[in-house]
Amino acid sequence: MDPIRAYDRSVNRLSRRELLKIAGSVGLAAIARPITAQQTIARPVFMTFPFTLGVASGDPLPNGIVLWTRLAPQPLDGGGMPMTNVDVQWELAADRTFRTVAQRGTAIARPELGHSVHVEVEGLQPGREYWYRFRAGDEISQVGRTKTAPAAGAAVDQLRFAVCGCSHYETGYFTAYRAIADEQFDFVFHTGDYIYEGRGHGGRSPAAVREHSGQEIYTVVDYRNRYAQYKSDPHLLAAHASAPFVVSWDDHEVDNDYAGDRDEHDTPSELFLLRRAAAYQAYYETMPLRRRSVPTGSSMLLYRRLQFGGLVDLSVLDTRQYRSKQACGGGSKAACAEAIDPGRTMLGSEQEKWLFENLANARSTWTVLGQQVPTFARDAQKIDPATRFPMDKWDGYVGARNRLYARLKETRAPNPVLLSGDVHQHYGGDLKLDYARPDSETIGVEFTNTAITSGGDGADTTPAWEQIKSDNPHIKYHSSRRGYIACTATPASMRADFKVLDRVTVPDQPVRIGGSLIVEAGRRGASTT
Numbered sequence: 001m002d003p004i005r006a007y008d009r010s011v012n013r014l015s016r017r018e019l020l021k022i023a024g025s026v027g028l029a030a031i032a033r034p035i036t037a038q039q040t041i042a043r044p045v046f047m048t049f050p051f052t053l054g055v056a057s058g059d060p061l062p063n064g065i066v067l068w069t070r071l072a073p074q075p076l077d078g079g080g081m082p083m084t085n086v087d088v089q090w091e092l093a094a095d096r097t098f099r100t101v102a103q104r105g106t107a108i109a110r111p112e113l114g115h116s117v118h119v120e121v122e123g124l125q126p127g128r129e130y131w132y133r134f135r136a137g138d139e140i141s142q143v144g145r146t147k148t149a150p151a152a153g154a155a156v157d158q159l160r161f162a163v164c165g166c167s168h169y170e171t172g173y174f175t176a177y178r179a180i181a182d183e184q185f186d187f188v189f190h191t192g193d194y195i196y197e198g199r200g201h202g203g204r205s206p207a208a209v210r211e212h213s214g215q216e217i218y219t220v221v222d223y224r225n226r227y228a229q230y231k232s233d234p235h236l237l238a239a240h241a242s243a244p245f246v247v248s249w250d251d252h253e254v255d256n257d258y259a260g261d262r263d264e265h266d267t268p269s270e271l272f273l274l275r276r277a278a279a280y281q282a283y284y285e286t287m288p289l290r291r292r293s294v295p296t297g298s299s300m301l302l303y304r305r306l307q308f309g310g311l312v313d314l315s316v317l318d319t320r321q322y323r324s325k326q327a328c329g330g331g332s333k334a335a336c337a338e339a340i341d342p343g344r345t346m347l348g349s350e351q352e353k354w355l356f357e358n359l360a361n362a363r364s365t366w367t368v369l370g371q372q373v374p375t376f377a378r379d380a381q382k383i384d385p386a387t388r389f390p391m392d393k394w395d396g397y398v399g400a401r402n403r404l405y406a407r408l409k410e411t412r413a414p415n416p417v418l419l420s421g422d423v424h425q426h427y428g429g430d431l432k433l434d435y436a437r438p439d440s441e442t443i444g445v446e447f448t449n450t451a452i453t454s455g456g457d458g459a460d461t462t463p464a465w466e467q468i469k470s471d472n473p474h475i476k477y478h479s480s481r482r483g484y485i486a487c488t489a490t491p492a493s494m495r496a497d498f499k500v501l502d503r504v505t506v507p508d509q510p511v512r513i514g515g516s517l518i519v520e521a522g523r524r525g526a527s528t529t
């Protein structure tokens, strides 16, 4: 019997007065039976819609997908759920009207995880679309579209994916997320800075179009509320409901420019790690990730590998959790001995070993490394030699970059494509074995997405870029507008369409292609189309 319809018939509706009596101090969520701590509420009765944070799916496998939601009738105030387990039914169908249900089941939303659910569906068909939804009591969620990965090693004609990140709630509307939703990608790779932790924007950004509620965030509840505020923008919910996300984080999911166990203010590590644990927990709760990523203390396993037939081999990297402290005091500095010290790490030794093994056995047409901060050099000596390189990027971890590039060359991993974000400007270009020598070998390409909103409206170019572009000939496309990248991989080429919006401080502006780069399989380097 269809368990969801069965609930329709059996749910025991209580009067509003009884509901309020049972609900007691739990606020907007009421239940059909008295609460005890150990009990799982099978048939919750809500007084307010609980699926305020929408639905999401992620990390597609050929036979499986992660489905996500979080019950939050009071999303901006901790969630508003009673502190007990609650049953959530899910179903996944082969059609958007749910006539052909492929699988269904019940998951438990637990208070320990903010009443989020992460369903790891298995036994699905490779390379096909599915639609999914959740139910709790009588309440039904939005419908999400998702797609499994093609079968292992299969010939794939085309794969389309978005690369996006840096969505500051205050500095603009999430129109770019709406455009991503409209494109119905095979998957969306998020480069991080999904939220910003601060209060206000430090005077660095243009005028806010809306404001973060509360102060700078530190506790699990703070981070939950911040994620919920971001999800109050319907365009973010639409993007998640349109395609599976493959998420990674950057710094602002915890604290600006943090490095491993050090924050930017040199807070004692044992204290910063308390904050990092809270941030990582809320991140896990909010993202469509597998159980392997459930945090342990202040640690969380985020790096992983996803394969899309014989076409794309994607290693998702974590360049925050294990990196060495920023060189030379952080910020932007002249080239300094510490920055090129090979003893310093960006990935940590275990992740670096894992990645280097992946590169040795990469067999797909495109070897894609999805990560956060640009690996290419951005030399700004013409602006000021004293602030020539950004220490937060791989420019501050030159020894680690040299190891990575040397490994790409040594393994001959097919057609390396690095993805990055963080810098709120589009960049696309070639990776050079030695950036000081423009004629040195090209060992791959990198596409860096601008921001969904961070930095405000932006412009086609900046005075700084005009000043330094001649010193950075490996960079072949640049835009300082907001947007995302739409990538199209085929057996013959990888094309990056750099999508831009003229304004993000005005709602619902159009999105257009600002420029494109194309890489032909077998040839190292990008060219303009």
Ligand SMILES: [Fe+2]
Binding pocket: 166, 167, 193, 252, 422, 423, 424, 451, 454
């Ligand atoms: Fe950012």
